[in-house]
Amino acid sequence: MEENDEQSQGIDPEAEKKREIDLNVLFPEKGYDLNRLFPDEETKKLLYELRRNKRDIDRFIRSLHVEEE
Numbered sequence: 418m419e420e421n422d423e424q425s426q427g428i429d430p431e432a433e434k435k436r437e438i439d440l441n442v443l444f445p446e447k448g449y450d451l452n453r454l455f456p457d458e459e460t461k462k463l464l465y466e467l468r469r470n471k472r473d474i475d476r477f478i479r480s481l482h483v484e485e486e
Contacts, residue, residue, distance in 0.1 A: 438465045 438461040440451035455461055 438462060440464060443468055
C-alpha cells in the first residue's frame with residue numbers, strides 16, 4: 418500500500434507539468450505573447466477559468482434564444 422502512495426505522489430508533479438496553460442493557444446487571436454505578459458501560474462489559471470466560464474455562459478444564452486424562437 419505504501420508503494421501505491423509513493424507512485425501516486427510521483428505522478429502528481431508530472432501531471433501538473435502537463436496541465437501547464439498556454440495562453441497563446443487559449444487566446445490565439447491576440448498578436449502578442451500572453452505567456453510572457455502573464456508568467457504567473459495562478460494568473461494563467463484565472464484566465465483559463467474566465468475563458469471557460471465565458472464559453473459556458475455563451476452556450477447557455479444560445480440555448481435560451483433557441484427556446485424563444
